Amino acid sequence: MAKADPLFTVLKLNQEAEEQASLQLRAAQLELQRRQSQLKALQDYRLDYMKQMEQQQGKNISASYYHQFHQFVRQVDDAIVQQVNSVQEANTQQQHRLTHWQEKQQKRKAVELLLANKAEKAQLAEQRKEQKMVDEFASQQFYRKSRR
Template structure:
């Protein structure tokens, strides 16, 4: 019996779903990495602020104080940029998740088509068997009547 073309469609749908799942996993890992980088920047800023606070009460030169504020601004700018990078990563992750869900939906639809086709084939097979059984029973009935 020739293979059903829907089997090929199902195979392709499965491959597309698997590829989409790999892309989603990659996006999730990238998003996690970006969030870790943001956390590292925030922790670095906090540590630097604590270090400066521990020097409070000591005399610091104006240039050192100015450098401290300039450095904090640079860290804040880096944190702002990293927030954008994290947001972009989240968007990419959401896009890939939706893409994977779409591929999953297509695969399930093909599976449902195949299942319905198989049910119809089985129903047709049962109908044929029933017809043969009915014909056989009829022939036996007529043979008995004639004898």
């Protein structure tokens, strides 16, 4: 198969596009993990803060302290809601990048299949050509022997 086949250029471009899509997918996966870690940290922080308040139960605490506590917990809850949304956005982006990468991979495989089919047809044509030459040579040999 001649390397001048334009399909090789198409294959190279598809391989590069797939590699780029793979890098984008990896970046999206890392971003999703980062945001999930931040969410877990917020949730853990809230849990620790609630445990601290639980330890204060039965002790005399001022109304202002109690009010500040609830106000702070609301702020943390708001931050958690925002972070949940951020995680969902990152998940959507990661899914989009996965689909994009799969499409690029599918295109590359299709071009590889075309090239493989083309190579197989060329090989079969070459084998037929060789067989025809062998048959021709054999028939000439037979013809020469029978004329003697």
